Amino acid sequence: MSTNDMSSIKNSKGTFSTYLGLGLALAGILILLMVPNILTQYYVYLLATVFTTALLASSLNLILGYGGLLHLHHGVFFGVGAYTVAIVMTKTSWPFAAAVLLAPLFAALIALVIGWFCVRLRGLYFGMLTLALGQLVWAIVYRWNALTNGDNGIHAIPVPEFLTSINSVYYTTLLVLIASLVMLYVISKSPFGLTLLATRDNPVRSESVGINVKRHRLIAFVIAGFFAGIAGVLFVLVERSVAPSLLFWNKSAEILIMCLMGGLTVFMGPTLGAGILVLLSMVVGLYTEYWLLVLGLLLLILVLFLPQGILGVLMEIHGKRRSMRGEN
Amino acid sequence: MLDVRDIHTYYGLSHILFGLSLQVSKGEVVCLLGRNGVGKTTTLRSIIGLTPPKSGQIYFKGQEITKTATNRMVKLGLSFVPDNRRIFADLSVRENLEIAAGIKSGAWDLDKVHGLFPVLKRVENRRGGNLSGGEQQMLSIARALLGNPELLILDEPTEGLAPLIVRELEEQILELCSTGISILLAEQNLKSALKLANRCYVLERGQVRFEGTVEELAENEDVRSKYLLV
Amino acid sequence: GSSPVAKKETKPIKVGIVDTYTGGAAVYAKDSLDGFKLAVKEFTDKGGPKIEFVTRDDEFKPDKSTSWAKELVMREQVDFLAGTTNSAGSLAVSQYAKESKVPFIVWGGMSDKITGEAGHRYVFSTLPNTAIIGKAGAVQLSKTSYKKIWLAGSDYEYGHSVINNLWSNLTTLKPDVVKVEESWWRVGETDFTPYINAIRSAKPDVLVVGTGGADMVAFMKAVKATGLIQEIPVWAHTSYDPATLRPLGDQAPEGVMGTNPYLFDYPDTAENKAFVEAFKKEYNREPAAFALYGYLGGKFLGEAIEKAGSTDKEKIIDAMEGLTIDSPVGKATLRKEDHQVAIPMSYGVVAKVNGVFTAKDLHTLSPEEIMPSIDSILKARSK
């Protein structure tokens, strides 16, 4: 490439990589659409699990990565979403559509309540209060036998006929994931997202340029809760059973690990992290009952050597290359 | 006493000091001058070991201290007062002082420090974090003195202080040198530098551009307008 | 020696075991797995049906149980599923077993829902469930004169289910009993004194406890330390089980009543002795109750395959329904209607005999006495 075009490339750099990203995404989606024809049933099911988890992790990242809030108990909203579907479908005669609509709304409502208390706090206090209130929700779900069946969970949750085959579940989760990711992406690039970043960087300053930081955070919390609720719906579609362990804090820790593994600063990071973790846990579990040990060691390595996450590192390398090219 | 030879210091990848050298002899007050961001603070941090240089050597009393850990500097006779004061906000003023005392024995103790800065006696039980900027600066210097330094390194001690306090502080610093402590000082304020120092180094982009006595600098209009813009 | 039947080339039956091999509950999964392995070995030694197996760890998380079950069925292509100490996991896997028509032998989950209201053609249970335990306790307590009863237990399915079943059976057997109050502690409670103090102050005639695992041992310790047993009689399932008494050392509270499905030294029969010997030889320890459940699972499966003379899953299920085998505790039957194993249970009290803590006043409750009626189960299922 001659030095003359350098400047034009520099200018179009943004659009070029956007197109490249878009192209890659489209190719990826096409491949994913063909998966049920290529892979065996089990892997189709596993990918559906990956999609569900990816949505959950991405929704957390809105608060964690963009909002900079140490949200330690995101699994609660996921669990609430899943339980809402389960309870509506087993204890009422309402239609499935109602359950599907109610679940994210109810998850968002719980997020509103928990968030309303939490956004008054900063840093670790925020994290600890999410943990305390989240565990309270867990305790209620665990204890409210009449409604939730306690720790037995709710099983054989009926869903419409067309959603019972693994392939249809696969396509549903895939489509919902893509739609949700697009929405989350749009939000993250909107003024709301930019302002959220500003409140993360410097809440005091944000407040003094006229941003209602608490409300902003609360809204982010509710949005994240909403999408976690959607992930909960997907979970019910995939597994058709729920148990209180979905709302226990170590589930939330797993989601945090996924976000970190993929990279908090990159939009697709959590999705990648979810994919890696779900697949890895399956593969490792085949060979040893010490999966948690392996996970622990993996996390250790990640934290010590790759704290920006896998995608984070890739982006950094990419960025460096680009700036090196640009410098010449 | 202090001999800095050709140091190169980096923050991550960014190269800040480019082969900087300077000397401080015993009993001297040496001043680093230069505009914002020329590397004064970085030089001092390099000496004290907070951002060790990538290449070059630093000798103190003939001993190489280039890679010595920061926490051993006091024992060697080097104390540092950073530019943003760094008071332990959660400790009382008295506790702030107590911590620093006793690391290296010498003439300075609590009483003597209170004699130099009577204010500190009055606010003894207040939380360090609740002091005003000037009070914090005094506490910070007092704390460094309790390390009984042979060389005291001060980073912009007068920054953000009221004129009255600045003058008071300048007097106190002059009093200090009369006790035989050598002082290395970073300043933007030429006036106070001229008042305090024996010799000056003028920095620009991480390099020494002028070196000489205060009188030489006072005469050298050229350097002053070029590097200090006064 | 090899019998002519075994010569026939049959494909081995593959069992996929999902169970909890991590955390506090891992001790049970280990026992039942060893019991199952013993049964498999016995069939192999005498040239019976070939049984292969693979294990997966669900970490006591029900969502992991199902995802492993699915992996085992879809990827590993197992013929049978088994395991899951976690009742919720059992129920979740059972639901999948029904959908995928892969039979599931439960030897870990004790919830009465598994073969009760949530039972179906593809799920079998080779351990006494909470309905049976509760009924056995009720039978034992109905023979006493206690009227004012305090109910307590671990705040989870097992605890609640044992207590509910016990209470409903006891009120039928002995209508004049009254409940003073109930208290529930979290699983993993380390300090039982506040519970015991509260109970003591209410002065019930008897304290009836449904707690299990690690909590059982800790609870018994507290009963001893607080001296509760001197004031108020206590009943707890598995109170005199070696798994409870061994860790307690000389801190076992004498006089605590209880029921128990299996002891390695009771009943003192040849079958039991043989089983204990074989188990000891293999694993260098005495078999605990879950070892028996795993063993029964293996035995029922093997004998059903032989009986069916086929490796066809549906035929094996048919053969399993109502199958009666000889077991270390006597005749064991997988009831035809609900696929729940029927074995006897003992009751007695904790006592110090010749300086060691063990059980005394042991009696046997026959399966007929303690099994929930078929009618009640069919009623629950039709709901």
Place this chain on the structure above:
Amino acid sequence: MLQVEKLRKAFDGFQAIADANLSVPKGEVVAVIGPNGAGKSTLFNLITGHLQADSGHIRFQREEITNLAPYKICHKGMARSFQLINIFSSLTVFENVQTSVLAKHRLDRNYFTPSRKLLIPETLEVLESFGLLDFKDRSCSALSYGDQKVLEIAIALGSKPELLLLDEPTAGMSSEETRKIVNLIKHLSQEKGLTILITEHDMELVFDVAQKIMVLHQGKTIAQGLPEDIRNNKSVQNAYLGEQNDVRR
């Protein structure tokens, strides 16, 4: 435009502001001076709502704003810069200012329009008037200290305030950069008609730009008036300025 009356604020029993009075007329540059620890920053924090007053009143355009949340006060037309640099460290220079412009237009809760399409001319205009245009796509943490300090003020200007509070805008700056800031302040006050409240230790600067000076000492207003009066006020001299010749220089 701004009235502060009998304001009091204590921290753990220590009276940081004890009876402060101040009035800022529209269109003027008013300076608050006082020794270190006099309570200048605390006063600013009280005015902008970052701290809660114990008693007293703050009125802005005849409206009571005492103890209102900072963002509400900002919406009423007051913006500030901070003594220590306080910018959005991971955003670009452009985004730093855009954030404040968006908030001014109450667009911060727009969820679906890409923000890079919004309010660009307005943001660029602010950047241009501060000479930051060349850096607009740089991450602000890569700026020099002086430029960060300028950006600090630019962010405040992004919300198009009527009253601007500057807390030691030149602390730690070279004299050249200080001169730039002085010119900027004069420009904002004279060309844009902005009302400015400023604290500074640099007396040269204060007497250069201020039309009115308030002297704070141990949390109390000890004098308030025209620069000349302040210069000649005996108690002020004792408390702060020291001998006269020092100031004149």
Place this chain on the structure above:
Amino acid sequence: MDFATIASQFLIGLSRGMIFFIVSAGLTLIFGVLRITNFAHGALYMLGAFIAYSVSTLFGQGPYGFWLALLVAPIAVMLVSLVIERGLLRFIYNRDHLIQMLLTYSLVLIAGDLVKIIWGTEYKSMDIPGVLRGSFNLWGASLPWYNAFLLIIGPVVAFGLWLFLSKTHLGKICRATATDREMVDVLGINSTRVFAMVFALGGWLAGLGGALIAPTTTISMGMDASIIIYAFLIVVIGGLGNIWGALISSIIMGVGEAFGILFIPGIAIIIPYMIAGVLLIVRPSGLLKSAW
């Protein structure tokens, strides 16, 4: 409800609070100085219990076993903590909270499986030492001697910590390190040693908690998970990093739970979360001021 029951329940709750305090004091201390949220604290506590069991078993669960275990187990855990600090933690001190949390969480995962590998899956139990067995009469109700013993140990530990932090030079250094580590170095104090020491002290406290709880309960895998949430709640309620806050909230938690058990025994499980939720809503940044 008679007075004896209420009084004895109060004391029992207090003794429960003492264990909470010993464990959470270490957690809050580590947080205050190192600014690290140590999820592995529960694992260290579990390790303390297991080591105590092994020590006391080594002595045939005899009368000296317990006392020796009480001495050895905390020290052993302290050494383990030291290894963790030197080997891992010191590389992440200037990372953000999330990274630090996840590092300590990885230790939780690793510790769980390691304990299983070392000690196996069976339940372990350790004897209460002879002199502390049984219970004594208290206005008609009874209080186990062991609980009374905890009632003494708790204040002793609290007092020791107070002496250490406010009266000793080292204690003041700990607090200074809590605010500004680099400056401590500048003053000529080796802050890495302070960090290591504080983490080890925290580990010692966790080990002590584990060793103290061991005789009253079943020593099993998973006992870390049940304590850590309690300890976290207590630390937060008390004010992060504030030892006295941890003491107060431990007592509130212990006594609150005890009375919950007395008056609403059916739903005792949600009491700690209720207490935590209410207190944090009323005083969002903790009962006492955070970090000293």
